[in-house]
Amino acid sequence: MTFDAAAWLPDDLIERIRGRAAQVDHDNVFPQEDLDELAAAGYLSILVPSELGGGGLGLAEASLLQQRLATAAPATALAINMHLVWTGVAKVLADRGIDDLRFVQEGAVRGEVFAFGISEAGNDLVLFGSDTVAEPLADGGYAFTGTKIFTSLAPVWTHLGLHGLDTTSADAPQLVYAFVPRSDAVVTRDDWDTVGMRGTQSRTTELHSAVAPADRVVRRVAPGPNPDPIVFGIFSVFEILLGSVYTGLARRALDLAVATAKTRTSKKSGTTYAQDPDIRWRIADMGLRYDALPTELASIARDVDENAPHGARWFTLLSGVKHRAVVMAKSVVDDAILVAGGSSYFTRSELGRLYRDVLAGQFHPSDPESAHATAASAWLGPLES
Structure with missing residues (x-):
């Protein structure tokens, strides 16, 4: 059965959150109304088992929801991510027979914020x-x-x-x-x-x-690289949910570019930009880059949910999906701005805000250097001392 993200985040809720995002950004404040509405909808406990009063969802479903939320307000989605990381770690541990974070699950159901x-x-x-x-x-x-x-x-x-x-x-x-x-x-x-x-x-x-x-x-x-489940839990949930937010941001930029191309008319040709071969190629290229990430996120999130035996490859796979999501999102936003033209350079432009928001992706762990070092060790072995 296909998961219905709109059942958790209905269109009207998404539009209210989107409608507040520009003012939140302008005023540099926390989106309290967004949090209040999401908490009332049970969003803070989506990863808590249903028997504890939560949503009973897996990481794969949470990834889809965070992508959807990020299309409305990337900053809200990124903030909520950090709470969901701890509830996700609690789930990863519990799925492996470790109940150390039961209090996080119970607290999330009560509306506590981690x-x-x-x-x-x-x-x-x-x-x-x-x-x-x-x-x-x-x-x-x-x-x-x-x-x-x-x-x-x-x-x-x-x-x-x-x-x-x-x-x-x-x-x-x-x-x-x-x-x-x-x-x-x-x-x-x-x-x-x-x-x-x-x-x-x-x-x-x-x-x-x-x-x-x-x-x-x-x-x-012990300090240093460690196979302890809490290290894996934090790293896996953090990377997947981060990748989800930036993938959702990219989707919104792509949708805005498509809408602009269909409504913006060329003085030279008299037709919309959607009929311009160069614009069509650019949007097609954006779509080709974007399409890979939702599928990849779904696959690796399911593997975490199902405790797939990736062994030492886990850290390469996880850092890789986050890195690819962030790089893809930045490139898609860049191209969306070229499609939209100079209007996107104004602070009132949603694409202008997405351009500023997407820059944060490169600073989250794993950063590009760390992701490449992890991949190099996986394929070439460790550096010789």
């Missing part, structure tokens, strides 16, 4: 290391001190999932994954003034001995 606090300035190890100090407490909890960047959902999150490095325990060093609640020990800077994706409000977060209780410390793993 943010993603992994990125740190200058830390290109990402999941394999952290500059944040994780200090063990006597009761089994941890106090985290450090600075996280690109913390989406900054004004609204209720729990921040993060990692830090424990250097003092007997088995140190250990990377500690845990969740801290909002408190006076967490300071959110009002510093999100970016070129695009402004509605994500991905502000810098300062941690000043922010405490994660013992029951919110979910994993302790």
